[in-house]
Amino acid sequence: MSIKLNVNGKAVTAKSEPDTPLLWVIRDELGLTGTKFGCGAAHCGACTVHLNGEAVRSCQTPLDRVGNKKIATIESLSKDNSHPLQKAWIKHDVPQCGYCQSGQLMSAAALLAKNKNPSDADIDQAMSGNLCRCGTYGRIKAAIKDAAATLRQAA
Numbered sequence: 438m439s440i441k442l443n444v445n446g447k448a449v450t451a452k453s454e455p456d457t458p459l460l461w462v463i464r465d466e467l468g469l470t471g472t473k474f475g476c477g478a479a480h481c482g483a484c485t486v487h488l489n490g491e492a493v494r495s496c497q498t499p500l501d502r503v504g505n506k507k508i509a510t511i512e513s514l515s516k517d518n519s520h521p522l523q524k525a526w527i528k529h530d531v532p533q534c535g536y537c538q539s540g541q542l543m544s545a546a547a548l549l550a551k552n553k554n555p556s557d558a559d560i561d562q563a564m565s566g567n568l569c570r571c572g573t574y575g576r577i578k579a580a581i582k583d584a585a586a587t588l589r590q591a592a
Contacts, residue, residue: 440500444469445513455501460484462500463510471511471539475568482567485540486510492547494566511539514546521587522546525580533571541567545581553588555581 440451444467451462463469463486472495475483479494486495487509514520518527522545525531532538541564548555548563555563560581569577 440503442503442508443505444508445510446507451500453500456499458496459486459498459500459503459508460495463495463508469510469512473536473539475537475540480566480568481537482540482544483537485543485567487513487543487547490547490550492544492563492566509543511543514542520546521584521591522549522580525584525587528583529576529580531573531576531580533573537567537569541569541577545577545584548581549585549588553585553592555585 438452438454440455442449442451444463449467451466453462453466460472460474463472472486473483474496475481477496479497482494484494484496485492487493488498488503488506514523518524522542526538526542544564544567548559552559557578560578564577
């Protein structure tokens with residue numbers, strides 16, 4: 438079987454079965470390994486990608502539900518850490534083990550695409566599905582606020 442997809446702005450073809458989780462297509466077929474497998478049950482958020490700008494858990498999103506939607510992975514933010522969120526992540530020393538970071542960044546990017554001036558409650562809600570074993574939640578929130586300020590200044 439062959440399914441056409443739009444991943445990070447490029448047309449690609451997946452040969453997986455329709456019920457294959459999007460995560461495995463992204464990682465195994467397309468070789469984009471920034472999206473991580475965490476729990477496999479959509480609880481941790483490590484596998485977060487965007488479908489038409491919405492943050493979704495790719496481990497529980499079957500290929501046949503993707504349709505003609507635009508898929509964006511962590512690789513879509515920037516290749517050189519120049520995205521405001523990536524810069525803020527570095528500035529605030531957010532990563533520790535780093536495993537959850539791609540999912541954290543993708544959830545934060547979905548939030549800031551819709552709301553460039555999020556409140557603490559907005560951030561808490563948007564990030565509530567992302568777990569960090571290292572407990573860097575305070576730094577994550579500070580980095581999101583910093584990136585939001587940068588995006589507001591650029592607008």
